[in-house]
Amino acid sequence: MPQANDRPNSTGATRAPQACTSCRKQKRKCDKVLPTCGLCVRMSRPCDYTDASSIPTADDFLNLRQKVEDLEDRLGRSRSQSTRSISRSGFASSPESFHQNLNILPTLGSSIQQPTNFFPTVFFLDSTAFEFAGLSIPRPQLSVPPDVLGIFEDGAAVQAAVENYFATVHTWLPIVSKKRLSQYLTNTNAEPNEDLLLLYLCMKLVTDILPENAPTAQTQLYLTSKQFYFMVESRGIFSLQLMQAAILLATYEIGHAIYPAAYLTVGHCARLGHALGIHNKKNATAMIGRVSSWTEMEERRRVWWAVILLDRYVNLGNHGHPLATDDPSRDDYLPVEDALWDQGEMQANNPLYVSTSTANPAAPFARTCQAGNLMGRVIRHINDRTLDLTFRFEEAAQLDRTVRAFSAILPQDIPTDSAFPDANLICTPMALAYSSLLSLYDLYSCTNHNMEHVGVAGDNPMQEISISGLKTYSQEVLRFAGMLSSLYQANGTDAASPLVCDCLYQVAATLSWLMRETDGVEYAQALEGVKSTLRVIAVRWRVAAEYITILEEVEGVGV
Numbered sequence: 357m358p359q360a361n362d363r364p365n366s367t368g369a370t371r372a373p374q375a376c377t378s379c380r381k382q383k384r385k386c387d388k389v390l391p392t393c394g395l396c397v398r399m400s401r402p403c404d405y406t407d408a409s410s411i412p413t414a415d416d417f418l419n420l421r422q423k424v425e426d427l428e429d430r431l432g433r434s435r436s437q438s439t440r441s442i443s444r445s446g447f448a449s450s451p452e453s454f455h456q457n458l459n460i461l462p463t464l465g466s467s468i469q470q471p472t473n474f475f476p477t478v479f480f481l482d483s484t485a486f487e488f489a490g491l492s493i494p495r496p497q498l499s500v501p502p503d504v505l506g507i508f509e510d511g512a513a514v515q516a517a518v519e520n521y522f523a524t525v526h527t528w529l530p531i532v533s534k535k536r537l538s539q540y541l542t543n544t545n546a547e548p549n550e551d552l553l554l555l556y557l558c559m560k561l562v563t564d565i566l567p568e569n570a571p572t573a574q575t576q577l578y579l580t581s582k583q584f585y586f587m588v589e590s591r592g593i594f595s596l597q598l599m600q601a602a603i604l605l606a607t608y609e610i611g612h613a614i615y616p617a618a619y620l621t622v623g624h625c626a627r628l629g630h631a632l633g634i635h636n637k638k639n640a641t642a643m644i645g646r647v648s649s650w651t652e653m654e655e656r657r658r659v660w661w662a663v664i665l666l667d668r669y670v671n672l673g674n675h676g677h678p679l680a681t682d683d684p685s686r687d688d689y690l691p692v693e694d695a696l697w698d699q700g701e702m703q704a705n706n707p708l709y710v711s712t713s714t715a716n717p718a719a720p721f722a723r724t725c726q727a728g729n730l731m732g733r734v735i736r737h738i739n740d741r742t743l744d745l746t747f748r749f750e751e752a753a754q755l756d757r758t759v760r761a762f763s764a765i766l767p768q769d770i771p772t773d774s775a776f777p778d779a780n781l782i783c784t785p786m787a788l789a790y791s792s793l794l795s796l797y798d799l800y801s802c803t804n805h806n807m808e809h810v811g812v813a814g815d816n817p818m819q820e821i822s823i824s825g826l827k828t829y830s831q832e833v834l835r836f837a838g839m840l841s842s843l844y845q846a847n848g849t850d851a852a853s854p855l856v857c858d859c860l861y862q863v864a865a866t867l868s869w870l871m872r873e874t875d876g877v878e879y880a881q882a883l884e885g886v887k888s889t890l891r892v893i894a895v896r897w898r899v900a901a902e903y904i905t906i907l908e909e910v911e912g913v914g915v
Contacts, residue, residue: 377404475592479643493643498550498591504557504584507577517560524851525562528784529607530691530721531662532559532600533655535700550588551597557581558604565850566612566898573612573898581605594643596656599628603662610670611854611897619670625663626680634660635681651700658691658721665728665788665855671735672791672858678739683732686711690722714762720781723766727788730759734792738799752818755796756825763789763832780843783856790833790859797822797829798862826866833863834882837889849896857893860886861903868911883907 375386376393378401387394388405396403474496479486522534532555540552561581566573585601602625609618629635632643634656647653667681690708691697708718714726734755737743743751766786800818837860844852864886871879887904894900 372405374405377406378402475594493592493594496591496593498588498593500550500553501584501587503580504553507557507560507580508553517563518556520563520850521559525559525604525607527781527851528720528724528853528855529603529662530694530698531603531655531658533651533700534698535651536649536655549593549597550591551593551595551601554581554584554588554601555597555604557584558601558608562604562608562611563850565896568895573608573614578608578614594628594632596632596634596644596659599625599632599634599659602628603659603666606666607854610666611899613899613902619674622663622666622670623680626667629660629663629681649700650702651697654692654697657689658697661691661721661725661728664732665724668728668731668735669788669855669858672731672795676739679732679735683736684710684729690725691719692722693719694721695719714765717769720769720785723769723782723785724788726762727785727792730755730762731788731792734759734796738795749817752796752800753821756793756818756821759789759792759796763793780847780851783840783843784853786836787853787856787859790829790836791862793825793829794833794859794862794866797825801826830863830866830882833859834885837863837886841889841892844892849893852893852896854893854897854899857890857897857900857903860890860893860900861907864890864903864907865910868907872911 370390371388372390373388374380375388376396378384378396378399379386379393384395390405392403474494476486476491476493478489478491479493521532526532526534557577558581561577564575564577566575581601582605585598585605588598602621606618606621606625609615609621634644637656647656664681664684667679671677671679686709688710690710690712692707696702708716708722710726710729718726737748737751737755740748763786766782766789769782799822800816801822802819840852840856840860864883867879867883867886870876871883887907890900890904894904
């Protein structure tokens with residue numbers, strides 16, 4: 357309260373040197389009468405003349421800290437009444453055994469909140485100002501809905517889903533770090549967060565095997581995963597775990613032919629990666645902080661490569677649409693050895709770049725990324741209508757030679773004494789290479805029909821190459837289909853990649869056309885062999901059954 361500088365007015369009433377706190381806040385005229393101003397008397401409210409500019413004392417900070425701790429304690433007790441915390445006491449201290457001790461057991465949920473986004477708009481409106489001011493993105497809290505928590509009631513089921521994920525999907529799409537995940541789970545001081553729960557939910561989803569008689573792949577688990585993803589993102593929670601969850605959602609949609617959702621989700625992954633800044637760590641303003649370890653840096657790299665890969669795959673059968681991601685630059689790194697990354701061991705060998713010759717040895721996922729990069733070049737070539745014809749044919753011939761050479765190298769990556777699980781590691785890059793070649797040949801094999809959109813007339817120097825290539829690689833894919841059948845019959849389809857299906861379909865469509873044109877029995881037998889492989893894969897991924905349906909419908913109308 358004011359002391360020595362209080363002054364009386366003409367009526368003898370003592371006045372304060374400044375307006376009271378309430379009048380200042382409301383910008384109202386204050387008569388400054390002590391001890392209570394006239395406006396506060398009329399409003400029946402406390403009148404405070406404390407000088408707002410006074411410097412807080414140590415006692416003030418101590419009192420404020422006590423109030424904050426009391427508030428946090430009250431909030432903690434309130435939260436515990438609606439949701440049990442995720443137990444971590446059973447986690448082992450070693451990364452090797454953390455899966456066996458996984459125990460996520462929240463059982464009671466709270467009502468779904470309306471999303472409130474506290475994201476700083478300046479990040480997008482003026483990223484330079486965001487960086488200059490040293491601003492950060494706050495992490496809001498989100499109550500996990502009951503239907504999500506209900507999925508985690510059975511700790512054994514979650515443990516099985518996580519173990520199954522790393523034993524199956526992770527073998528051909530390794531984008532989640534085992535080491536970093538184990539470090540988080542073994543940290544008893546770390547509180548569970550919403551994006552990590554979402555990641556677990558999507559790991560469970562992508563490993564889920566649909567019942568044979570399921571009417572649709574849009575199961576309750578899928579719908580719950582999509583809705584929870586929307587809630588987390590709408591709340592303004594952005595992280596690498598959110599990105600990984602989106603990729604797994606897209607993978608599920610691709611594998612079960614949920615379109616147009618798959619196409620749109622992959623495009624959304626690209627935009628999310630751009631916003632997070634993982635596509636260009638040198639120049640882009642990033643939502644997420646700097647990497648804290650080599651393992652995390654490699655994890656971010658793999659996540660972005662997965663987006664590039666899926667972006668090209670969803671554009672294989674749907675020509676004319678632009679890719680959502682740029683082609684990698686020649687000096688971009690390829691993923692390192694998968695096993696070393698899983699263990700968190702920094703690789704001492706020379707790194708591989710996009711420009712590195714494909715003849716150099718590479719890990720399975722690096723091979724997949726190389727195949728995805730080549731596929732992107734083929735797709736851009738197919739979609740480009742502005743190229744000079746001479747240059748177009750030269751580029752097509754060069755792509756043909758490059759992808760042929762790459763596909764010939766892949767079988768050498770399988771040790772001669774290896775079992776089928778090792779052969780499974782190169783199935784995805786091999787299938788992607790075959791899809792790229794078949795797409796290129798399809799464009800040039802029939803000039804009058806396929807090349808009208810680029811204005812080709814007369815001689816087509818790629819036609820002979822394409823017709824010969826279709827014959828050669830139809831046989832190659834037939835052998836590949838036989839290898840897949842043997843592999844899946846011996847080991848099951850749990851670890852099957854849905855990305856192998858396109859090349860099987862393209863060859864089946866070619867065989868179907870040849871069968872109708874020539875009535876050749878050999879083509880009918882080969883077609884049935886490819887369909888048989890697709891039926892085996894359809895147990896795991898419904899997109900294979902969709903391809904069979906398309907083939908049979910086309911055969912029925914004689915297209």
